[in-house]
Amino acid sequence: MRVMAQVAMVMNLDKCIGCHTCSVTCKQAWTNRAGTEYVWFNNVETRPGQGYPRRYEDQEKWKGGWVRTATGGLRLRSGGRFQKLLSIFASPVQPKLDDYYEPWTYDYENLVSAPLSDDFPVARPKSLITGEDTKIEWSANWDDSLGGTAETLANDPILQKLRKDSAEQIKLEYEKSFMFFLPRICEHCLNPSCMAACPSGAIYKRAEDGIVLVDQDKCRGWRQCITGCPYKKMYFNHRSGKAEKCHFCYPRIEVGLPTVCSETCVGRLRYIGIILYDADAVTKAAAVKDEQKLYEAQLDIMLDPHDPEVIAAAKLGDIPDEWIEAAQKSPVYALIKHFKVALPLHPEYRTMPMVWYIPPLSPVVDLLREQGHDAEAPGNLFGAIDALRIPVEYLAELFTAGDADIVTLVLQKLAAMRSYMRGVTLRNERDESLAEAVGMTGKAMEQMYRLLAIAKYDERYVIPPAHRDQAHNLEEMGCSLEEEGGPGMGGSGPFGEASGGPVPVAIESFNALRDRATADTAASSESLRDRTGDTNWDGN
């Protein structure tokens, strides 16, 4: 047993309102440069829908992830090492810009500089790639909230699969009657195929926290990782010629702050915590024969942080005590392994993803309500989950490689929690039978309710700072301005005379925000001077 720590995330899909705040704040923070206009480290897709890039789930076409070999090993779907090197001069299955979209801006200047005339001036869309006038035909969320899906819905790879599997024709009308949002970031997989596909070895997993990063100095732009990642969360910066990806906001995580997408999430539906896992068991677990057993296999390699044996092994593996404590308090561990309500996205890709999802009950509830039923009455909901085959099977294709029973059980747990808590609030009665029906206790129901519904900030995010003896160094990434003789050292700073050295962004946000939030008076403009960005805008 080799214990390693992994920073992981769980998203509670019931709460996502599809506002894209997470995508926008992430973009402003990380992909705001030329070459990354089309890059969305965080994107929110409407399901059913094609996703971003279009139809990325169709691995027959895109060749992402791993496949199990006849001998029980794992092989990249895109081919072995030899094949990869041979095809290095033109990546055979890299998505083109068309599969993403052509980013654009508007010619706003024309609005003010157009000569006087009878017609109103317009701001015409201009391609950010060619600079020419462009016709906007697609974007990262063109089919948002099922917009235009009469045309495109049939392209959803999951629906196609479901339709192929079922002898009878599922009517499109029926499919349209449910919808939910799926926010996606890089999965920071335990068995990442992006990393395996990289010829240069530029992609690595950080030993301390499992965050998967691309060494920008070592990447040579061979583009194999883009094919390798089944979630298509590896992007090519077409200006710098290097691969870029979501890095789990590691500068923030290192000082104990949640990622930007989590911090700004309107629905407060993201949870971040530590998971201890057995690194030696990963490959074997990822090679389990039955795809539907991969979920179980991944659960098995996640270790119980209260188990003395695990703790001893973790200490042996140099995992600091603080981290072990954090793993014990981890909301992510609770949702994934204790309550077993969170599920991995597409476990059948065999990359062992570490961003998990609590499947949404709302499609079922909404349908019930539309039909005039009391959606919170236990009998109704339970029956509906069984009866509403399509949403459940759809979710199963996303989260359990098609095993509808697992999804049903999770949805039943969520339904039972609703009914149970309704009893508590309305009649102050605790109906243990509801909890028992889904194999839980009333107490566990209330704990789960607290975590899912109350969702306090410090219960959602349990992030230990990077190890103490290094922490003083980690306030921000090494900044070349701070070097001896650099422009930041005395004299006039980069922001003008007397602006002092640059304040590390993460520290500024965290401390300044707390100070401002707890102050009795409005903040002075002086104290706001170093504020960067508006992701922590608080009214001041």
Add this chain to the structure above:
Amino acid sequence: MDVFLWGVLPYLTAAIFFGGLWYRYRYDQFGWTTRSSQLYESKILRIASPMFHYALFVVLGGHLVGLFIPKNWTDAVGISQEMYHLTALSLGMVAGVATLLGIGMLIYRRRTTGPVFMATTKNDKAMYLVLVGALVLGMWATLTGDHTATGEHHNYRETVSVWFRSLFIFQPKIAAMAASTIQFKIHILVAFLLFASMPFTRLVHAFTVPLHFFFRPYMIYRSRPKSVESTHTHGRGWDKIGTPDRQKKGDDVYKP
């Protein structure tokens, strides 16, 4: 003149070549990339790029054989000059034509696909010129360089190759090279230029052919560096924030 061209210039080129590579490796790893344009266009690229690269390998192999294997070795194993020449010429021609065809298609694509052309820097254009120049001149030398201007027979394996090998023991046989034909001389001078400029163009990617891919484990774990001193090589970095809008017609085209 001959002393400078064939006695000094080769070492100067080598110095720039190796010094440049070292410098770039040390200070500008971020710029060390293929800067692929496959995202913009992939149909032509998928045929042209492998064709060019693979043919180039053959060309490279041909050069190595021609330059490093002394004539008396092949004589000793009984390969006659005619046989050698015929194989070299036919193989070389096929590879040469394929290389030129490949790079021709790549340049066509570069010129006609808007985004690809926009992503082409001045540096790239100069590089293409030198590269194509070296290729075309090389073909020219192979086809016509076996007779001197006065009609005498000329075998580069007795001139160029002898000189080339002598460079490595630092006793350049300048006379041998000087006896070669003008075609070879020009080809070699352009090749000097190509090699001297290589570290400073996108061609550097050739020096990091990822052969270690065969030997490394699939999974890579790395510890966070212990100090704030980052591993970044302090050369260039990402572009500034924001994508500058392209200028209106008549203004200069936006340059990153």
